[in-house]
Amino acid sequence: MAQPERDDKTDRSAPPPSASTGRPRSEEAHQAILDATLELLIEVGFSGLTVEGVAQRAGVGKATIYRRWPSKLPLIVEAFGELPGFEEVDSGSLEVDLKETLKRYLEAFNATSLGAVFPSLAGERAHNPELSKLLEPVARSRREPFVRIFERARERGEIADDVDIGLAADLVVGPISVTLFFRGGTPSPRMVGPIVDLALHGILRRRDD
Amino acid sequence: MAQPERDDKTDRSAPPPSASTGRPRSEEAHQAILDATLELLIEVGFSGLTVEGVAQRAGVGKATIYRRWPSKLPLIVEAFGELPGFEEVDSGSLEVDLKETLKRYLEAFNATSLGAVFPSLAGERAHNPELSKLLEPVARSRREPFVRIFERARERGEIADDVDIGLAADLVVGPISVTLFFRGGTPSPRMVGPIVDLALHGILRRRDD
Amino acid sequence: MAQPERDDKTDRSAPPPSASTGRPRSEEAHQAILDATLELLIEVGFSGLTVEGVAQRAGVGKATIYRRWPSKLPLIVEAFGELPGFEEVDSGSLEVDLKETLKRYLEAFNATSLGAVFPSLAGERAHNPELSKLLEPVARSRREPFVRIFERARERGEIADDVDIGLAADLVVGPISVTLFFRGGTPSPRMVGPIVDLALHGILRRRDD
């Protein structure tokens, strides 16, 4: 979730003629802007966020924002990208990996209000190709850990070779997505156990259960 | 999905002292507004929709819109509610019911651009209690068929009594939600078979499968 | 100095399709804007005037201003044109006409702060063809009374036929212009007598004076 090469993504507006003339851009202001954006995103959501509000809360002029980001959108996406990720677990057991990783996933979601911010952005993707492109790597990086967990499980023989791993990952994360988007709720870490159990063993009654 | 008593929700300002004097409201204009709203919602999304644009496309004055809906939000929600629902299937088999219903669900999603509109609205729920309240019954009505399918399956003994039916419904719909929101994709009806199979039988390999 | 056909000059932006659809423009707002503009013009001058300030003082939205005037400039010019003119005197005597008219001229200048506003505008003429064009009729109308006074005097035989009347008018008004622009002072009505005497009889000493 790090942002190691931020400028490569956003500062395409005015590549300085020589390497470093003039006063360098204030890293302090940069961070204050991202922080303020994230705060406001959490408080008022995507459609309620104003650049003027960000500038005011960050104690920064509007021009300083527009000098770094060409418009509101990339600013929001980068601020969103600042949200911390979550650690992947590798215990040697599929069930433990899934439960533990999913729990951390949800904790991160709730601790950082990602749960409120992400839907705001995701909802706009369909009408905003630019946003969609910017959001894609961020969204994917949050799904990949689950894919890797299943890959390891397959290598260990815990699951069949022909299981569609992408689908399996979506199945595990699915109920959380539904809770978030369809039900407007906050996914609770207590959901994790039942979700994983049900996804692993299936909904159908089984003789040997 | 019908909206049989629309005015009860939105037209609470109206009832004049004498029951019905003056020119009646134009049903034609009403429908033109909803149609235009839906079209624009599909084209430009929630945050890009302007009431001015709706008025223009509907060939209607802004006041005519605000006479019927107190603000942009309920208008959008009602327009959204106009989207057709989908029919529930009752074949006597859980698997068939799920696959068939889910297929119709996806077909409705894609045919009506619900897939583009719904995320737009769902994303704002977290920051907009009013929207959330308005959206809730609509969203729930789209999940209920799956709940009922599982209830019937439980009555038939196809699934255990202690299965969390809400969770089962979310598990089945989950991959679609993930596709829509996390991956920014369009869910394809071809996904239905694998999803239902995986959800019913579980991800783990079983001796007797 | 009246503004009998205001819209012909300024409302060229959006000629309404049919004669009078929609809510008519508020004459009240119009006047409040012109008044506020004039006040601010007097207080802070041409270069210090802001449209935002005008809107605020007039209690009006900025759009209401820009709906009427395409930019700051014509607004200022029209507000300037609102300043009252002065009455021309026709006593049958050149000397009396000049002295009396000039006195009224100065009184109008001082009473209405024309003396502070006019230079502000006049100074920009050289660099602003649009302003120059807009200002021209206003400026000329303030010089014409003097031209007419001299024309009548010539008809009466008070002055020679070959006197350059335009130049004579400029000679009489000249010291006021110099006071205003070169000396940054406020022309006093007490200057009138000496000015007219000197202009009529000449600077050179004469035997028979």
Place this chain on the structure above:
Amino acid sequence: MAQPERDDKTDRSAPPPSASTGRPRSEEAHQAILDATLELLIEVGFSGLTVEGVAQRAGVGKATIYRRWPSKLPLIVEAFGELPGFEEVDSGSLEVDLKETLKRYLEAFNATSLGAVFPSLAGERAHNPELSKLLEPVARSRREPFVRIFERARERGEIADDVDIGLAADLVVGPISVTLFFRGGTPSPRMVGPIVDLALHGILRRRDD
């Protein structure tokens, strides 16, 4: 009121504790700034001039400008003061002195675009005491030659002792001021003869003319 050492007014920040440490200020940059200011003043006028534009045209950083002049205003005034004056004539004849001096006056006006710059500044005087103060000595120095011409004429007895010399000077310069400010025109040297004749002999018809 004299301003013999220009820098004393504007460069008051400078005198360092130890007389002259560090790199001395570039006289080259100083002149480039004044030149650029004057050019832009002529091209775009007072209200259109930007310090950023001056810096760019002069090939200088903005700080270099603000190190020398506390704000835009004194810079403009000093640049204005750079415009060459005009030489006074002393021929022993009032009429010749006036005509010749006035002609040179107008030539200087036109050659140096003083005619475009001066009104720009003069117009702001009423609302800008600082500008007024800075402009005063410059403006007066351009009127003084005429005062001196009349003083010499009085000493020679060409004009009466009780003639108001200041007023006489204003009368002679007046038509030029009127042309410049009220009529928005460029005063032509051809005006000089008629102006002086009319001012000296008066507008009224005389027996012995």
Place this chain on the structure above:
DNA sequence: TCGTAAGCGAGACGGTACGTCGAGTCTTGCT
């Protein structure tokens, strides 16, 4: 059959935010 009350399209109203630009200040590394 006609008056009247409310609806209609149009568009102006006071606001707020947009994204841009300039003022005057500050901060780099270089001279």
Place this chain on the structure above:
DNA sequence: AGCAAGACTCGACGTACCGTCTCGCTTACGA
């Protein structure tokens, strides 16, 4: 120190929508 460059905060620019408010007109009802 001064220098060019260019970032800094602040605030005005002119535009676009919000939700409200007239206009002059049309439409159905009830007297």
